[in-house]
Amino acid sequence: MYGSLEKFPLRQVKFVRTRNSVLKSTMELLEDKELDDISVDKICQKSHISRGTFFNYFPQKSYIFYYYIRIFTIKLMIRIENWDDDMPFKEQMQCIYKWFNEENKYPNFSKLYIYYLLEDGPKNNDMKLSEAEFIYFFSGIEDEEEFKYYNNLSMIDIFKDLCAEAKLKGEISGDIDQGDMARIFLGFLLLPTVMESLLDAGDNPKELFHIIMGEELKVKGMV
Secondary structure, eight states, X not given: OOOSGGGSOHHHHHHHHHHHHHHXXXXXXXXXXXXXXXXXXXXXXXXXXXXXXXXXXXXXXXXXXXXXXXXXXXXXXXXXXXXXXXXXXXXXXXXXXXXXXXXXXXXXXXXXXXXXXXXXXXXXXXXOOOHHHHHHHOSSOOOHHHHHHHHTOOHHHHHHHHHXXXXXXXXXXXOOXXXXXXXXXXXXXXXXXHHHHHSOTTOXXXXXXXXXXXXXXXXXXXX
C-alpha cells in the first residue's frame, strides 16, 4: 500500500486534487445559491478548469453531490463502527440525525439528499473513490477488500444492518421486510426537513424528529 498521497503516481494525485477542487468550489458556491442555479461554467471558473476537464471527472453536475454522498456515507460508517456495542437503537437514530444536520460542509445537505433519493441517485451513483482518494480522505482504510466494501456501501445498507441488530435485541418488533424497515427509518430521518419546509419557519426540525421517533413508532424505549 502507498500509505500517503505523495507516493502515488502524479496522474493519480492530480485526479484526487482536481475532483476535490471541484467539490470544494461547489460547496462554496452553494453558500449563496441552490445547486440548480449554479452552472457548470461557474463551477469550472471557480475551480480553474475547462468544461472538457470537468466532464472527464463528473458525468454531469449532479454527480458532484453523488461523489460527496460516497464520502459522507463512508465517514458515517466509520463513526458507527466506533459506537459502543450496547448503544440503544433510539440513541443510534438520534446520533445519525444529529450528524445529518451538522453536515454543514455541503449546505442544505438533507434537502439535497432528498432530491438525490427522488432522482433515483442511489441506483445511478457510480462515483467510486480511487485508492488515492481513500488515502486522502480517510485514515486506517488500507486493505483492498475494505476499499470494495466502503465503495459499494449505501445509506440503505447501513440502516439495514442497524435495524437487523435492533430487531435481534428486541428493540424493534413486527414482520416488516428488513429493506423496507431500513427505508422507513431513513425516511423518518429526513422527514423533519420536509416538514420544516411545509410548516411555519418557527417550527423546529429537531423537535419534529423527536415527536416522530418518540410517538409514532412502536420502538422499545421511544414510547
